[in-house]
Amino acid sequence: MNGTYYPNPTFPNNMNGYDNSMEEVSSNQVNNDEQSYIENILRMNKGKKCLVCVDFSYPYGSLTSALMTLMSKKEAILTPGLNAKNFYTFLQRKPNYIFGIPSICNIMLNDPEINKMDLSFLQVFISGGDFLSPKKSTELLEFLKRHGSNASICNGSGNAETTGANTN
Numbered sequence: 001m002n003g004t005y006y007p008n009p010t011f012p013n014n015m016n017g018y019d020n021s022m023e024e025v026s027s028n029q030v031n032n033d034e035q036s037y038i039e040n041i042l043r044m045n046k047g048k049k050c051l052v053c054v055d056f057s058y059p060y061g062s063l064t065s066a067l068m069t070l071m072s073k074k075e076a077i078l079t080p081g082l083n084a085k086n087f088y089t090f091l092q093r094k095p096n097y098i099f100g101i102p103s104i105c106n107i108m109l110n111d112p113e114i115n116k117m118d119l120s121f122l123q124v125f126i127s128g129g130d131f132l133s134p135k136k137s138t139e140l141l142e143f144l145k146r147h148g149s150n151a152s153i154c155n156g157s158g159n160a161e162t163t164g165a166n167t168n
Helices: 027-045 059-071 087-091 102-110 134-146 159-166
Strands: 004-007 012-014 022-025 049-052 075-078 097-100 124-127 152-155
Touching (some): 059 075, 102 124, 102 134, 124 134
Parallel strands (some): 124 152
16 A cells, blocks of 8 residues: 555444544645645735734734734734824724734724724724623624624634634
């Protein structure tokens, strides 16, 4: 038997054990599948940008937001010195994704410059690090719709809850 071998999922085949049969898979098939997967990610995320609004001193900022963004082949827009007065400047880069904390919602809702923007470029707002109330989430969704965005909001309360959202 030539090629790379991968075990089939194991299922009980009798009272005493498991069927640990092996399935032959061509090395070329595995390499082609991996290559196709990588090409699909690159094609899907080509030109996508993610605004990372979380300080790197928090795991959510460095690990979840920035590294997962880069690992999924998106451009990471880093925000050193982010505050309510300069958030508009970062938002002008037209990110498709925003990794933020709930207080970013307040900035977006209350900034007069952002209130004039077309936000149709924004696809996903991912909130983490703290609880985003249903009321604030609804306010943000309504605000985004009024500004041309059909973005979804992924509400997580920490880095473990938001990792899956970033890889999409």
